Amino acid sequence: MSKRFYITTAIDYVNGRPHLGHAYEKVVADVIARSRRSFGQETFFLTGLDEHGQKVQQAAQAEGKSAIAYCDELAIIWRDLAAKLQLTNDDFVRTTQPRHKEVVRTILSKLHAAGHFYKAIYEGFYSAKEETFLTEKDRRPDGTFDPAYGEVVRLQEENYYFKLKDHQPWLIDHIESHPEFISPGYRRNEVLGFLKNNTLEDLCISRPASRLNWGIPLPFDANYVTYVWFDALSNYLSVPAAAGDSGAPEDLRPASAGASSLPAVWPADVHVIGKDILKFHAVYWPIMLRAMGAPLPKQVLVHGWWQKDGQRMSKSTGNVVDPIGVIDEWGLDAFRFYVLRELDIGPDGNWTDAGFRARYSAELANGLGNLVNRSLSMLKRYRNGAVPAVSTELAAETQKTVAETRALLEQNQLQAALQSIWSLVTRANQYVDHTAPFKLAKDPAQAGRLDEVLYNLAEVCRILAVLLWPFLPGTSAKIYAQLGLAGEPRQFSAAAWGGLEPGHAIGAPAPLFPRKDAA
Numbered sequence: 155m156s157k158r159f160y161i162t163t164a165i166d167y168v169n170g171r172p173h174l175g176h177a178y179e180k181v182v183a184d185v186i187a188r189s190r191r192s193f194g195q196e197t198f199f200l201t202g203l204d205e206h207g208q209k210v211q212q213a214a215q216a217e218g219k220s221a222i223a224y225c226d227e228l229a230i231i232w233r234d235l236a237a238k239l240q241l242t243n244d245d246f247v248r249t250t251q252p253r254h255k256e257v258v259r260t261i262l263s264k265l266h267a268a269g270h271f272y273k274a275i276y277e278g279f280y281s282a283k284e285e286t287f288l289t290e291k292d293r294r295p296d297g298t299f300d301p302a303y304g305e306v307v308r309l310q311e312e313n314y315y316f317k318l319k320d321h322q323p324w325l326i327d328h329i330e331s332h333p334e335f336i337s338p339g340y341r342r343n344e345v346l347g348f349l350k351n352n353t354l355e356d357l358c359i360s361r362p363a364s365r366l367n368w369g370i371p372l373p374f375d376a377n378y379v380t381y382v383w384f385d386a387l388s389n390y391l392s393v394p395a396a397a398g399d400s401g402a403p404e405d406l407r408p409a410s411a412g413a414s415s416l417p418a419v420w421p422a423d424v425h426v427i428g429k430d431i432l433k434f435h436a437v438y439w440p441i442m443l444r445a446m447g448a449p450l451p452k453q454v455l456v457h458g459w460w461q462k463d464g465q466r467m468s469k470s471t472g473n474v475v476d477p478i479g480v481i482d483e484w485g486l487d488a489f490r491f492y493v494l495r496e497l498d499i500g501p502d503g504n505w506t507d508a509g510f511r512a513r514y515s516a517e518l519a520n521g522l523g524n525l526v527n528r529s530l531s532m533l534k535r536y537r538n539g540a541v542p543a544v545s546t547e548l549a550a551e552t553q554k555t556v557a558e559t560r561a562l563l564e565q566n567q568l569q570a571a572l573q574s575i576w577s578l579v580t581r582a583n584q585y586v587d588h589t590a591p592f593k594l595a596k597d598p599a600q601a602g603r604l605d606e607v608l609y610n611l612a613e614v615c616r617i618l619a620v621l622l623w624p625f626l627p628g629t630s631a632k633i634y635a636q637l638g639l640a641g642e643p644r645q646f647s648a649a650a651w652g653g654l655e656p657g658h659a660i661g662a663p664a665p666l667f668p669r670k671d672a673a
């Protein structure tokens with residue numbers, strides 16, 4: 155039984171509303187999930203929410219609500235965003251769900267029994283805002299701590315620690331022998347540099363319940379709750395384990411789950427995350443998995459951070475890009491296109507409203523939209539919407555783009571894949587200009603040539619719909635409908651030349667991206 159392709163996103167903290175960065179990451183994962191499905195791979199795509207911990211507890215307190223009531227309210231907004239983005243996620247995890255908490259308790263009990271934890275007194279600095287312990291090394295040259303840590307207090311506290319030092323050598327070996335494990339390569343080098351130049355500090359995996367009670371109680375000591383990152387990282391495995399996944403270690407699967415008859419999902423193929431949480435995913439998570447006897451994920455795919463107009467987005471400066479507002483004004487596919495085309499997976503990006511409008515106008519309205527609209531309008535006008543005999547003039551160039559797009563999608567190179575698809579859009583628009591079907595239509599002796607041109611244009615539009623389905627699902631479906639074809643082009647194999655049958659009646663052309671010049 156073959157394994158399913160398993161892709162995850164970071165699970166977002168529910169201490170506020172979603173912004174551009176959250177939406178971007180989910181769209182990236184969705185395009186990868188859709189493309190794998192279009193290649194015929196069974197796929198499991200997981201996203202969700204990180205609900206425990208101090209950040210969420212404090213946000214709830216600030217609104218005078220119980221933590222769970224606060225999470226339940228916000229979870230609706232976050233789930234709505236997933237629907238608004240047309241994510242094809244198969245599940246949506248909330249770390250407050252019993253299925254997740256049960257597996258986390260099992261993991262903790264297993265690691266505790268195997269001697270991975272010890273109890274010790276910590277004395278030092280603590281940032282409540284970042285929920286992290288700080289040392290002298292974290293001080294800036296002037297002796298203060300970065301304001302991002304908020305108020306830093308001195309603390310003396312007894313906690314449970316996870317022994318990490320013994321894991322350092324094998325982790326370095328693993329990263330060196332699996333170059334694809336952390337992508338892009340410069341992020342891999344960053345992790346290797348860190349591991350080779352530092353001795354890992356043991357990880358504090360508990361918080362005293364007297365100070366923080368919004369978490370999963372440790373199964374072996376009710377005076378403590380689980381550190382939020384230990385809890386959150388486990389979601390990637392707890393969801394399949396709770397469903398009886400055959401890829402998850404047997405002793406983590408609840409007896410009540412029974413054996414799943416579906417192909418395994420664990421280990422994950424891709425964890426899509428932002429650069430700020432790389433250490434958690436590339437250091438702590440593999441060590442946790444190794445300690446619990448679970449196979450490691452194949453890849454941690456690290457994206458950069460979005461800024462707005464060259465500034466960090468922040469509520470206090472009021473420059474946060476609200477994805478929902480953009481989608482309501484411009485449509486979902488305009489949002490998906492801009493973020494995927496503007497930013498490669500890796501570097502930081504900069505959102506500007508002018509840049510967004512420029513891409514909308516040049517690449518969507520005047521590029522793709524114009525091509526489809528004039529191709530189908532001419533077919534309607536000159537041939538009453540009936541597809542002429544098959545012609546192969548643009549077949550070879552189109553097949554080259556199809557092969558290139560597939561190869562790029564297989565390597566998760568989404569921006570480059572869009573560039574490749576747009577080279578075909580540009581080529582087909584040039585073909586209209588060079589062949590001038592509007593002139594051919596005036597000369598009855600050119601009827602055969604006009605048939606050829608109209609076939610090539612309609613068939614390129616159809617194949618573009620197939621290639622675009624992972625990226626711009628709504629647009630892809632609209633192109634199919636305007637071509638008079640049923641359903642959506644969900645299978646990449648439909649990108650073979652010659653799919654449009656002679657005599658087939660197309661539907662009604664309509665602009666895909668209305669011009670917004672007046673706006």
Ligand code: ME8
Pocket residue numbers: 163164165166167174175176178179204386387388426427428429430431458459460461467
């Ligand atoms: O870190 N641009 O949650 P989170 C791009 N709960 N991506 C951004 C971004 C920006 N401006 N701001 C945030 C957490 N992100 C944890 C994750 S996973 C087991 C637990 C990304 O809500 C960020 O890099 O702070 C992360 O991948 C995701 O949004 C969630 O961030």
